[in-house]
Amino acid sequence: MEIRWHILLAIMGASIVTLLPRVLPLMVLSRMQLPEWAMRWLNYVPVAVMAALIGQELFMADGKFEISRNYIEILAALPTFATAILTRSLLGTVVVGILTVMVLRFIL
Structure with a gap:
């Protein structure tokens, strides 16, 4: 099976963009x-x-x-x-x- 790198990068980018707004406030506010x-x-x-x-x-x-x-x-x-x-x-x-x-x- 051939890996299409542009699709893999798009999926990884979308997961990072989705994960950051959820995890960063939790990490910051849990210590305050x-x-x-x-x-x-x-x-x-x-x-x-x-x-x-x-x-x-x-x-x-x-x-x-x-x-x-x-x-x-x-x-x-x-x-x-x-x-x-x-x-x-x-x-x-x-x-x-x-x-x-x-x-x-x-x-x-």
Whole structure:
């Protein structure tokens, strides 16, 4: 089997570019003691990222703010958010979301 060096170099370069932003902050921050305010601030990052992703999916269509297209998903988001807040269970939240979308699509 012939090795194509340009493909091998592209794969190695892509893995380095993917690995560096993940490993370097971990290596640097693991040796530092962050202040309390920074730790509190970092606790909100996953929630903010998830809210941005879900908000964009629910309220945007073709790059424009539009609620009328995704009304089933918006209706399904209500019990799903309630489940997430009340149970704090990822599995329960996903199951409620999937079942709610399934029922709403069957009914509507």
